[in-house]
Amino acid sequence: MGPLVFLILLVVVAAWLIGAYNGLVALKNQTLNAFKQIDVQLKRRHDLIPNLVNAVRGAMDFEKSTLEAVIQARNQAVKVNATGPEGIKQISQAENALSSALQRLMVVVEQYPQLRATGNIGQLQEELTSTENKVAFARQLYNDTATQYNTKQQQFPTSLVAGLAKAQPADLWEIEDQGEKAVPQVDLSLKPKT
């Protein structure tokens, strides 16, 4: 009777070990895959920006500095050649700067209705919105998956297998740019504008 119980116990423990190990490996690969998805979308964004700038350049000689900021941020972001989740800090810094530059450009385009009426600016705007959303959703998926992965490897009893599966906490994509973090100020005091 004794050896049988021991054997059953051994089988149960082994089954759990295999399950936990495979679960961690699967999550790790999902995290890597989610990161690749961000990369794909960032590449798309970098390719789109020159088109966008060319399209609005003629129509908005007056907002040179905004455009230049976008171009500069884009070139900066392209230059970063870190790959994989390890370089996420570097990538996210450059990309967040590009995001805020693009947002300023969008606000400017919004302010000039005649700009939206001319040519294909409307289409480009839709394209830009979509690209920004894609980057944001890819980021969200990555963060969700990475959080799941991190939680799994830290939780008991899976944490016992974490070393065996070479699980390392994955860095999340943080929004570090102050401009993006800041809460918009709303003035409701009804003071006449001067």
Added chain:
Amino acid sequence: MTDEASLNLFQQQEANRRRTVVLVVGFVAFFAWLGFGGDFIYYLFTRDAPRSVYHHTFPWFGIGLSLVAAAIAWYAYRTGPEKVLWSTGARELVEPGTDKERQLVNVVEEMAIGAGVPRPRIWIVDDSDPNAFATGTDPLHSHIAVTQGVLDLCTRDELQGVVAHELGHVKNLDVRLMTMLAALVGAVALMHDGTSRVLRPGGGSSEERKPSPLLLILLVVWIISWILAPIIAQLLALGVSRKREYLADAMSAQFTRNPLALASALQKIEGAEAPTTHIKRGAAHLCIADPLGRRLTSHEGLFADALATHPPMAKRIAILRGMGYAQLKQESR
């Protein structure tokens, strides 16, 4: 609702795979019962007949019907999504012509990224009533269809919410179960219409013989199951879809992080009074909102629980609003 919603994604997928298998096995078993039951009755009927008359000894009907049912199920699995799309007259959106179509393609691509599934094929149903549905057998072979009404009425954010709801169905494999159900319900209805014409009394034998009580009981049960088949199939379709809507709403909120957009989209869909004429009864349980515009869906209760394909819209909107305000509260902290 809670028992369903508390499962994680993997468990939901597993449950849907299992239910699809149960559905198919049940379907084949039902036809086997009809076939072999018929054989047995025929056997009892001819057992005491004189030697010169035909004796039914080999279960031809049972084997035949079982094979037919298996073939139908296989065919339904292979072509179910196409059949569902065909029945609604949807056209595939390949080259977006208008700005709105361009936007739809973009939104679907965005939400596919957010949901972490491959981009489904996109279809448009030329119907001015807003509605949407998803079909397919797995995330790699999935389709999303929206009506022209959705494109006309919804803002970009609302469209996102609707598309994310459908992608929720795709991701947790609801589409497989619901598409199979639609195809099999359709098959049962079709077969029933065909066979009840044959079974209708009129050309019966005029032989004066006393059948045994066992034979009579069997005959009655057998005939009743023929009559009940489409009703059972329909009830199955109803019960299976209601809880899923809450779940897909929650998944939409998870993908977009914007439950209020879906709430306002649902309100617009509810507000549009006209029924979605292009979507027939057979595909009703696939849709985001009841395309038949039945009043049953406006309240909950025993009767509605048994007969409605969709949960009450007001309750869905209230739940989504609750999520939205909880989110706002968290952000302002």
